[in-house]
Amino acid sequence: MGKALQMEILDQLADAVIEGKITEIEALTQEAIGRGIAPMDIINLGLLKGMTVVGKRFGASEMFIPEVLLSAKTMNTSVEMIKPLLLGDDLGKAGTVVIGTVKGDLHDVGKNIVIMLLETAGFEVIDLGIDIPQEEFAQAVREKKPDVLGMSAMLTTTMMECKKVIEFLEKENLRGNVKVMVGGAPLNQSFATQCGADGYAEDAVEAVELVKKLVAH
Amino acid sequence: MGSTQKLTSRERVFEAIAHREPDRVPIVLGSRELAIRYSGNTFGSIWADGRKYVEAQAMLIEQYHLDVAYDIWCTPAMDEALGAHLELPEDDAPWVPKPLLKDKKDIKKINAKIDPLKDGRMPFLLDVIKGLRARLGHDVPISAWMSPPFRTACMLRGSSDLYLDMMLDPTFVKELLDLVIEPCIVYGKALADAGADIINISNPVANADCIKYAHYKEFSHPYTKRMFGEIKAHKDVKVTFHTCGNWNDRFDLVTEENVDILHVDKVDLAELKKNFGSKITIMGNVRTVDTLLQGTPEQVVAEAKASIDKAAKGGGFFLSGDCTVPLDTPPENVRALVETGLTYGVYNH
Numbered sequence: 001m002g003k004a005l006q007m008e009i010l011d012q013l014a015d016a017v018i019e020g021k022i023t024e025i026e027a028l029t030q031e032a033i034g035r036g037i038a039p040m041d042i043i044n045l046g047l048l049k050g051m052t053v054v055g056k057r058f059g060a061s062e063m064f065i066p067e068v069l070l071s072a073k074t075m076n077t078s079v080e081m082i083k084p085l086l087l088g089d090d091l092g093k094a095g096t097v098v099i100g101t102v103k104g105d106l107h108d109v110g111k112n113i114v115i116m117l118l119e120t121a122g123f124e125v126i127d128l129g130i131d132i133p134q135e136e137f138a139q140a141v142r143e144k145k146p147d148v149l150g151m152s153a154m155l156t157t158t159m160m161e162c163k164k165v166i167e168f169l170e171k172e173n174l175r176g177n178v179k180v181m182v183g184g185a186p187l188n189q190s191f192a193t194q195c196g197a198d199g200y201a202e203d204a205v206e207a208v209e210l211v212k213k214l215v216a217h
Numbered sequence: 218m219g220s221t222q223k224l225t226s227r228e229r230v231f232e233a234i235a236h237r238e239p240d241r242v243p244i245v246l247g248s249r250e251l252a253i254r255y256s257g258n259t260f261g262s263i264w265a266d267g268r269k270y271v272e273a274q275a276m277l278i279e280q281y282h283l284d285v286a287y288d289i290w291c292t293p294a295m296d297e298a299l300g301a302h303l304e305l306p307e308d309d310a311p312w313v314p315k316p317l318l319k320d321k322k323d324i325k326k327i328n329a330k331i332d333p334l335k336d337g338r339m340p341f342l343l344d345v346i347k348g349l350r351a352r353l354g355h356d357v358p359i360s361a362w363m364s365p366p367f368r369t370a371c372m373l374r375g376s377s378d379l380y381l382d383m384m385l386d387p388t389f390v391k392e393l394l395d396l397v398i399e400p401c402i403v404y405g406k407a408l409a410d411a412g413a414d415i416i417n418i419s420n421p422v423a424n425a426d427c428i429k430y431a432h433y434k435e436f437s438h439p440y441t442k443r444m445f446g447e448i449k450a451h452k453d454v455k456v457t458f459h460t461c462g463n464w465n466d467r468f469d470l471v472t473e474e475n476v477d478i479l480h481v482d483k484v485d486l487a488e489l490k491k492n493f494g495s496k497i498t499i500m501g502n503v504r505t506v507d508t509l510l511q512g513t514p515e516q517v518v519a520e521a522k523a524s525i526d527k528a529a530k531g532g533g534f535f536l537s538g539d540c541t542v543p544l545d546t547p548p549e550n551v552r553a554l555v556e557t558g559l560t561y562g563v564y565n566h
Contacts, residue, residue, distance in 0.1 A: 020384065064429045066380035073381065104309050109376050109427070131314060156506060156543035157250070157310045185421075185462065186506050186540075194511075 006037055010046040013078065017050030018057075020070035022077060029078040039085040047075045051120045058113070059205040065109055072116045093122055095215040098140045098178075099150040100128030102161035107154035110184065113204045114150065121208050134161075134168040141174045147215045150207070151197075153184040162187075163195040170196075179214040183207055225356035226284040227414075234455055234477055234498050236533040242525060242562035243284040243534075244555055245360075245500060247459075247480075247541035251551065252277050252287070254544050261307040263289060267341055271348040278357055281555050284535075285415065286353055288346050288408075290362030295369055295404060297337035299327055299397075311338075316375040321382070321389055324396065327373075331400040333407035343411040350412035360457065361413035363405050366398040366440035371422040373397065383432060394440050402447045409452035415478070416448060419459035426462045430470075438470045445475035457500065460484075461540065472497050482539045486527035490534075499528045500535040503554055510543045514553035521557035529562065536562055 009032050016025045032042050054071045057063040063071075097118055101111055108130050115125045126144050128136060141149055149169075153159040162182045169175040181199040182192050192200030199214055201207035223240040224232065232239035253263055256273035263270045267289070274286045293313045297303040301317040318324060333339040342361075349359050364372070370393045371379045382390050405416055422428075423437040445456050458471055459480040471479065472493050480500040481489060489499055503509060503520040521536060528534045536558045542551065 022385070061425070064425075064432070065427045066383045066432065067429075069377060069381050070384040104306060104312065106312060106314070107376075109380070109422075112377060155310070156510075156541060159543075160545070186543075188507060190511060191506070 006035065006041075009035065009037065010041070010049070013042065013046030014050035014053070017047055017071050017075045017078075018053050020067060020074050022070065022074045025074050025078050026081065029081045033082070033085070039082045042082055043079065047078055048120050051075055051116070055117050055120060055205060055208075059203070065113070068113060068116070072112075094124075095147040095211070096124045096126065096144065097148045097150055097211060098126045098128065098137070098144055098146040099152070100132035100137060100140075101130040101152045101154070102158050102165065103131055103133045104161065105153055105155055105158040106130050107152065107184070110154065110204065111150075111152040114152075114183070114207045117204050117208045118211060121212070123211065134165045137165050138168055138172050138174055141169060141178050142172075146178060148179045148181060148211050150211075151180070151182050153182070153187065155184075156186045159184065159186050159191065162192075162197065166196045179217070181207070181210055181214065226278075227356050227358050230284055230358050230535070233532045233534060236495070236498070236531060238530075238532045238564040241564060242529050242536045242558050244282060244558040244562070245285045245535040245537045246283055246551070246554070247538065248274070248277055248283060248287050249289060249541065250544040251542050251546065255548065259308045260305065260310065264305050264341075267345040268348060270345055271352050274349060275352050278353065281551060282559060283555070284358070286349050286357050286359050287417075288349065288359065288361040288413065289342060290417070291338055291342055292362060292364040292368070293372065294338040294342060295331075295364055295397075295400060296372055298331040298333070298339055298404075299329065299373065299400065301373070303338065313372065316373060316378075318374045318393075319378075321386070324389075324393060327396065329396050329400050331403055333404050339404065339407070343407055346408065346411040346413055358414040359412055360415040360417055361408040361411075362417045363401065363408060365418045365420050365437070365444060366394050366401050367423050367437035368418070368420050369397045369401055370394055376422050376427075380428070383428075383436060387435075390436060394436065398440050398444055401444050405444065405448035406451045409448060409454045413454060415455045415457055416445070417457045417459060417480075419461045421461040424460065424462035424464050425466050430466055433467050434470060438474065442474040449475055459540070468493055478535065480535075480537060486524055490528045490530075494528070494531075494533055498533045498535065500537045501528075502537065502539040505538040505540045505542055505546070509538055509550050509554065510546050512550065514549050517550045517553040518557050521554050522561050525557070525562050529564075 013028050058068050118125050151162050179198040182197045183201050189200045199210045201210045229239040230243045233243050252273035258269050270289050277283055291311050296313045301313045304314055305311050455477040457478040457480050458476045478498040478500050481502050508516050508520050
């Protein structure tokens, strides 16, 4: 197949992700696979290229959460079809991140957008979910050995939990094994510093840059 | 300088809402957490005995000169009344661990005919409002919280799922909103009947950080407007809308939702006053985390003065934080805000 036609299909995949064309993505993915485009190329040059545009538009308030969630769902539909064709070590090369919303807090929208952008940037992300007690964060750090632990807290009433988790990691002798970052509406840099976190990010786009920085150190 | 404390809190607050200058700016803080912490209680002890919360609010009003008492707001009481399990942590705000509508089909199972005098925590919350009225008398206005239809739908369904529904199945979202608006109105009327003078809402899932203007206009605006219209037709209450997060592109819609008071987050009060100050009362906006929780009394005074300078002229202003005041806020910072309101906030007549 000609390079030009391959590029055309990949561009269509990117566009489907940007526009959230969830009813069209399966057929497009099937066509890309059928025409022999390498699975990693479908992901990197098609889907993730689209998702990068989504991330930028979200950062510029040109897209909002419902549109971004639909783009992510569209991309995931395609990724699920491609996954069986992938080699084990193709994904998650940039590093591993464990992430969760702290105990007593149910907010997952911001966290999920951070996850999506991290995966777009090549990180393997282990999502613990919402309402995560300190023991569960510690167990994940012990077993999954992530480069970075991310905690989300969206309430002035739950933000103190970040500090408790970090103290618990210290108590369990796990703090030295992992970089810790925190985020969420009521938090700021000085709160993160007081908590003993290694970093704070104002929004999802900044969070990805922070993870890259933390992993590099 | 005029003399202070010529008016009762009720007179002061309602003069301000009428866009007349009272004796001084009303001082209004989202004070559930402060009341619980400063009185040595926990959420657990309050849930066990609502009279302790009443006493805690009375203590705050008397010792800190706050002009409005707040109920124990518990917006997820609506989820509970509709069938969800409500968690009541010992020292934290109540919450619902599992959204009721994980599956869209479950909408058929919801019985929207709630009875606020019987269902879940609602009768307890209403009793506390009655207790506040009995303890504080007529002179102190009471503010009570509830949840607007869009937020209620988000809580029942889970925000991420509801956002996706807006993209993929807007008919379902409308069906859910039409279902939840009725119990919202019923609870709002019950708050007014119990003695609330001001009804509060926030809608943090509907701001410009989350959804686009067109979605707000379609899925949130008309429902909030109708809800408050019906509650106000039932009883003469005022309405506070706490605009949590970024609302800059949609204040035009919010101010058309039968709202009297905008309790604003990070907004330039001077600009807001210029654009909407003639039709709405502005409440704000000393930063609660950066300044009240983490800052010094001097920083609190500076921010409180700035808020007064920008928005107090001509009335239509309450001095406040930019959100609910967090549990561990130092008393000296709260006193610094109050002291600024009592002195710098005096109107010269």
